[in-house]
Amino acid sequence: GENVEQHPSTLSVQEGDSAVIKCTYSDSASNYFPWYKQELGKGPQLIIDIRSNVGEKKDQRIAVTLNKTAKHFSLHITETQPEDSAVYFCAAPSGGYQKVTFGTGTKLQVIP
Amino acid sequence: NAGVTQTPKFQVLKTGQSMTLQCAQDMNHEYMSWYRQDPGMGLRLIHYSVGAGITDQGEVPNGYNVSRSTTEDFPLRLLSAAPSQTSVYFCASSRTGFEKLFFGSGTQLSVL
Numbered sequence: 464g465e466n467v468e469q470h471p472s473t474l475s476v477q478e479g480d481s482a483v484i485k486c487t488y489s490d491s492a493s494n495y496f497p498w499y500k501q502e503l504g505k506g507p508q509l510i511i512d513i514r515s516n517v518g519e520k521k522d523q524r525i526a527v528t529l530n531k532t533a534k535h536f537s538l539h540i541t542e543t544q545p546e547d548s549a550v551y552f553c554a555a556p557s558g559g560y561q562k563v564t565f566g567t568g569t570k571l572q573v574i575p
Numbered sequence: 576n577a578g579v580t581q582t583p584k585f586q587v588l589k590t591g592q593s594m595t596l597q598c599a600q601d602m603n604h605e606y607m608s609w610y611r612q613d614p615g616m617g618l619r620l621i622h623y624s625v626g627a628g629i630t631d632q633g634e635v636p637n638g639y640n641v642s643r644s645t646t647e648d649f650p651l652r653l654l655s656a657a658p659s660q661t662s663v664y665f666c667a668s669s670r671t672g673f674e675k676l677f678f679g680s681g682t683q684l685s686v687l
Contacts, residue, residue, distance in 0.1 A: 469617075495674060497674070497675070497676075499676075504680075504681075505680055505681070506579075506665050506667075506679050506681050507618070507665070507676075507678050508678065509675055509677075512674070512675070552617060552618065556672070556673035557673075560672050560673050561606075561623065561625060561631075561672040561673070562620055562623060562633065562673065563608075563620070563672075563673050565610075565617045567616060568617050
């Protein structure tokens with residue numbers, strides 16, 4: 464099955480700096496890579512996703528890059544703000560695309 | 576549009592008790608799933624369903640039962656609660672099996 468590894472587990476940045484979270488996956492056939500944000504006391508919410516036919520996707524201050532050869536993808540947050548503080552999860556499809564395997568999460572703290 | 580609704584939000588059980596966690600969605604999604612979230616372990620799939628009448632096991636199914644009699648509802652049953660089942664439980668739904676999951680707000684369960 465798919466194995467998704469996520470690093471770092473915790474990340475502290477100063478407000479205005481950039482944050483980068485990295486994930487690796489094991490199944491070379493995977494073709495869809497989402498990122499979810501979980502605020503305290505809430506369920507995860509999809510913030511951005513990328514398909515394997517593109518190398519990068521941007522949405523305002525967040526971007527995701529994909530390196531299919533190395534089997535890793537990253538979340539980039541620029542000009543971080545206190546409201547970016549949350550737990551972020553990467554994920555990849557598994558089990559014949561009927562399941563989703565999540566990374567172990569990254570707790571991002573943006574220091575004002 | 577309520578999205579995915581989970582009840583209850585909090586529950587305390589004694590070892591050996593049984594209970595049902597409720598999950599309902601109003602988006603007409605075929606795919607529904609249950610995850611548990613434990614510190615440092617991310618989101619682990621318990622059971623999932625690809626449509627009414629169809630369920631299958633995820634990564635950590637032991638001690639849990641599910642059924643899917645309607646498209647809208649996907650309850651999770653704990654047959655005989657154990658302290659190891661203390662966790663936060665999330666229900667999710669999506670149009671497909673792996674894309675754009677919508678999560679409920681979670682149920683925090685403590686088993687004493």
